[in-house]
Amino acid sequence: MKLWSTVATLLMIALLLPSLAFGATSPPTAKIVLDGKTLTTEVDPLNVDGNVLVPIRQIFEKLGAKVTWDQSKQTATIVRDSMxxxxxxxxxxxxxxxxxxxxxxxxxxxxxxxxxVPVRFVGQKIGYDFKWVQETSTVQIFPKSGQGSGAGTPPTTPTPTPTPNPGQVSDKVLVKTIQLTKDQLLVGTDKKSPQANVFKLTSPDRIVIDLPGTELDASLAGKLVNNVGEVPSLHPMVEKVRFSNFNNDPATVRITLDMKANADLTISAAAGQANLLVGVLKAPEPGKTKYKVVIDAGHGGTDSGAVSLTNKKEKDFVLAVANKVAKLLEKEPNIQTYMTRSTDTFVTLKGRSEFANNLDADLFLSIHANKATPTAGGTETFYYERADSKAFANVVQKHLLEATGFKNRGVKEGDLHVVRETKMPAALAEVGFLSNAQEEALMYTSAFQDKVAASFVAAIKEYLKIS
Structure with a gap:
């Protein structure tokens, strides 16, 4: 199937399909099956007044398009080639x-x-047809005739994965052994081991090792229960070791170390053994850890950001808070603070992310304020995809809520440049709404800004495990 012929079609279906009338009086959920596979989405599709609405990001990205989100305009943009x-x-x-x-x-x-968006907007122009299955509340999406295998016939059940031939060559690396001794983590593979992606999670403390392009071999896969297996830990700093076939596309084996104590992990191929990864755990040396933290005050210069009910500018609020954060962090001997701007100057989004990446920073925090209708209010924190960024965002949101006392709008994934393009754990905090009279009145007081700045420092210290 040619993906973009499908994406081009996804965009004009509204005029070409008859209404999907289901007679619902409230918005019940539905599920979506694409090419015989049930799509997993962050929120369920909905049936609203006889129209099924589906999450746009998950569908378009499955078809190779790029989806971005403009929070201030509440607009999703889908780009692929000239479309x-x-x-x-x-x-x-x-x-x-x-x-x-x-x-x-x-x-x-x-x-x-x-x-x-309405499912009728994601159909025939991309080479797909639809079938509604009332009994299971399912929308089946399948290729039209000539668009690929199974085309023209709506599937009634997912197509089972074929069993590979014994002699079939796979480009995936098989993970054959996982062992944690009192000194080392040992991961054996059937061919050259991939480069491991390692990151930390907190609450509780974990070290996660993702191995792209890999899957568990039969012996380890046979130990999975609900796609999670365990091997014993002999290491004094690790409670247990868990593993799973974490992802199918791309294939990824994930190994998780449930920690008893704070530690860093270095892992690489063993000398002379390309099919063996060796990991060494080591506690940080007291007084020698110097974390590089980037504080990003949003907007600036010619970019005022949001404008409040009394014509105050977002750029001024976030700069005041960012400077207070930097001043507090100066007192932390284990933290080196960097700012994308400390005065009223304009810095491009690319300049902000490149600044942090070139520093090889350990943490990135972007500070913003929101704007919507006068009744909208609350605090929210954004991250992009990575689990370490989500963990940091959770800690930021927890402390920020304690400082603001505003409504909890939650931790959300957002396709925002500064959290998407930075390579370290990154979070973007929307402190409150400048369009809300009560929140605006507080946000421009020095006492409130002091509380917010202190909450950011507390979040940074908690995530980095600095007492």
Missing amino acids: KIQLTVGDRKPVVNGSRAEQLEVAPMNVKGNVL
């Missing part, structure tokens, strides 16, 4: 290549940070 589609929450008229398309029956919605 550009913009869908705005609450607006029934999408923009396709700069021109307004015909009106959708139901406007896109934002549900828990995910944009949902």
Whole structure:
């Protein structure tokens, strides 16, 4: 199947399919099956007034498109080759290549940070047909005739994965052994081991090792229970070792060390043995750890950011807080603080992320303020995809809520440049809403800014395990 022929079609279905009338009086959930496989999405598809709405990011990205989200405009943009589609929450008229398309029956919605659009907008122009299965509340999406295997016939059950021939050559690396001795982590593979991606998680403390391009061999796969297996730990700093086939596309084996104590892990191929990874755990040396933390005050210079009800500027609020954070961090001997801007200057998004990456920083925190309707309010924190960034965002949100006392809008995944393009754990905090009279009044007081700055410092110290 040619992916972009499918994506091009996803964009105009609203006019070409009859209504999917299900007679619902409330928005029940549905599920989606694409090419015989049930799609897993962060939020369930919905049936609204007889129209099924689906999460746009998961569907388009499955088809190779790039999806970005503009928080201030509440607009999702989908780009692939020469095609550009913009869908705005609450607006029934999408923009396709700069021109307004015909009106959708139901406007896109934002549900828990995910944009949902009518399924009729994701159909025939991409070479797909639909079938609604009332009994299971399922929308089946399948290729039209000539678009690939199984084309033209809606599947009734997922196609089973074929069993490979015994002599079939696989490009995946098989993980054959996982062992944690009192000194080392040993991971044996059937061919040259891949480079491991290692990161830490907190609450509770874990070290995670992802091995891209790998899967468990039969002996280890046979130990999985609900896709999780365990091997005993003989290491004094590790409670237990867990492993799983974490991802299928790309294939990834994940090994997780449940820690008893804070430690760092270095892992690489053994000398002269390309099919053996050796990991060594070591406790940080007291007084010698110097973490590099980047504090990013959003906007600046010609970019004012959001403007409040009384014409105050977001750039001024976030700079005041960022400078207070930097001043507090100066008192921390184990932290070296860097700022993307400390004055009212303009820095590009690319400049911010490159600054942090070139420093090889350990942590990145971007500070912002929100704007929407006068009734909207609350505190939220964003991250992008990586588990370490999500863990940091959770800690930031916890402390920030204690400082603001505002409504908890949650921790959300957002396709925002500074958290997407930075290579270290990164979070973007939206402290409160400048469009909310009560929140704005507090946000421009020095006492409130002091509390917010202290909460950010507490979050940074907790994540880095600095007492």
